[in-house]
Amino acid sequence: MPLDRRSRQSFDAHVDRRGQRGRSCLRGSEAMALFVKVARLEDLPPRTGMMVVGPCDKPMALFNVGGEVFAINAVCPHRGGPLANGRLDGHIVACPWHGWTFDVRTGQPDHGGGHCVTAYAVTVARSDIYVGWIKP
Numbered sequence: 627m628p629l630d631r632r633s634r635q636s637f638d639a640h641v642d643r644r645g646q647r648g649r650s651c652l653r654g655s656e657a658m659a660l661f662v663k664v665a666r667l668e669d670l671p672p673r674t675g676m677m678v679v680g681p682c683d684k685p686m687a688l689f690n691v692g693g694e695v696f697a698i699n700a701v702c703p704h705r706g707g708p709l710a711n712g713r714l715d716g717h718i719v720a721c722p723w724h725g726w727t728f729d730v731r732t733g734q735p736d737h738g739g740g741h742c743v744t745a746y747a748v749t750v751a752r753s754d755i756y757v758g759w760i761k762p
């Protein structure tokens with residue numbers, strides 16, 4: 627699935643940021659091949675989340691924070707709560723079951739438990755939302 631130049635630059639910037647944090651990920655055409663369209667921007671109003679199925683049938687939680695879209699693993703590491711249904715406060719989502727909180731930009735916890743979820747690459751092209759695959 628080809629992406630336009632702007633989307634490709636967004637993808638590359640995202641990969642670079644991830645790389646600086648020490649995460650490994652697929653590179654180049656291998657990773658681009660795993661970007662899939664999951665939703666339209668108008669289906670995800672600001673300050674809301676939705677569950678989608680990403681590359682490799684992975685359930686992901688999408689969030690719109692001020693017009694910017696983020697994707698993390700859809701399943702809470704505590705007991706499997708649906709993070710897409712969580713309450714969003716800025717970049718922090720609270721699991722609807724027991725309240726564990728995660729930063730949707732990074733998947734890192736906002737609590738003392740030390741558990742995190744995987745954050746995935748997202749790009750938006752012509753109001754279509756694409757998510758990619760980043761290995762933890």
Ligand code: FES
Pocket residue numbers: 702703704705706707721722723724725726
């Ligand atoms: S299942 Fe998410 S906090 Fe318990």
